[in-house]
Amino acid sequence: MTAPDLREVLATAEVIHDRATLEAAIERMAGEIAGEYANDARPPLYITVMHGGLPFAASLAMELGTLGIDLEFDYLHATRYRGQTSGSGLAWLHRPATPMQGRRVLLADDILDEGHTLLAVKRWCEDQGAADVRVAVLAVKVHDRCIEGVCADYVGVEVPDRYVFGYGMDYHEQGRNLPAIYALAE
Ligand SMILES: O=P(O)(O)OC[C@H]1O[C@H](OP(=O)(O)OP(=O)(O)O)[C@H](O)[C@@H]1O
Numbered sequence: 001m002t003a004p005d006l007r008e009v010l011a012t013a014e015v016i017h018d019r020a021t022l023e024a025a026i027e028r029m030a031g032e033i034a035g036e037y038a039n040d041a042r043p044p045l046y047i048t049v050m051h052g053g054l055p056f057a058a059s060l061a062m063e064l065g066t067l068g069i070d071l072e073f074d075y076l077h078a079t080r081y082r083g084q085t086s087g088s089g090l091a092w093l094h095r096p097a098t099p100m101q102g103r104r105v106l107l108a109d110d111i112l113d114e115g116h117t118l119l120a121v122k123r124w125c126e127d128q129g130a131a132d133v134r135v136a137v138l139a140v141k142v143h144d145r146c147i148e149g150v151c152a153d154y155v156g157v158e159v160p161d162r163y164v165f166g167y168g169m170d171y172h173e174q175g176r177n178l179p180a181i182y183a184l185a186e
């Protein structure tokens with residue numbers, strides 16, 4: 001299937017959060033997170049959830065670095081949308097290689113929507129023996145379909161119950177490097 005033309009989609013899409021708002025939210029999150037890890041003897045294992053988490057994780061990492069918090073990087077790729085606008089079964093494309101036994105893990109992802117991805121990823125980290133697993137997400141989608149017991153420890157912004165893209169999030173694998181969050185026209 002040919003992907004819809006991103007320029008045409010953008011012409012009718014709505015900006016939900018602009019770049020300045022997102023950067024301010026990430027700076028605020030870094031302040032919250034820094035307090036949690038400031039006295040640890042070892043840096044947290046900082047896991048980017050690819051692909052969508054990449055821009056957010058990079059920005060947040062730089063803000064944490066500015067506050068003097070060191071991070072050990074790794075990444076994972078688990079996807080359940082696969083370029084579509086509704087989710088299905090979770091597919092693991094890459095698991096982190098760094099041993100987690102006894103480590104504090106901080107997961108960075110772009111969006112918490114129905115929660116299936118973060119639940120599975122968090123459980124997997126716990127099964128690997130992580131001492132503590134925390135979750136930072138740039139955006140939380142506001143609706144009542146999130147599975148019970150899943151929540152993020154650190155949240156940047158809320159987004160409405162619409163398909164959103166930009167700042168890491170794709171629309172048919174396009175638009176991930178847009179510096180704002182957009183929602184498809186209703
Ligand atoms: O809360 P959920 O309903 O599970 O959705 C959230 C997940 O969906 C997106 O990933 P996606 O499957 O699109 O993979 P991608 O990051 O590679 O685009 C996003 O990056 C989250 O990881």
Ligand SMILES: Nc1nc2[nH]cnc2c(=O)[nH]1
Nearest residue numbers: 113162163164165169170
């Ligand atoms: N791009 C994108 N990915 C998602 N994954 C879960 N919800 C969303 C969404 O609204 N947009």
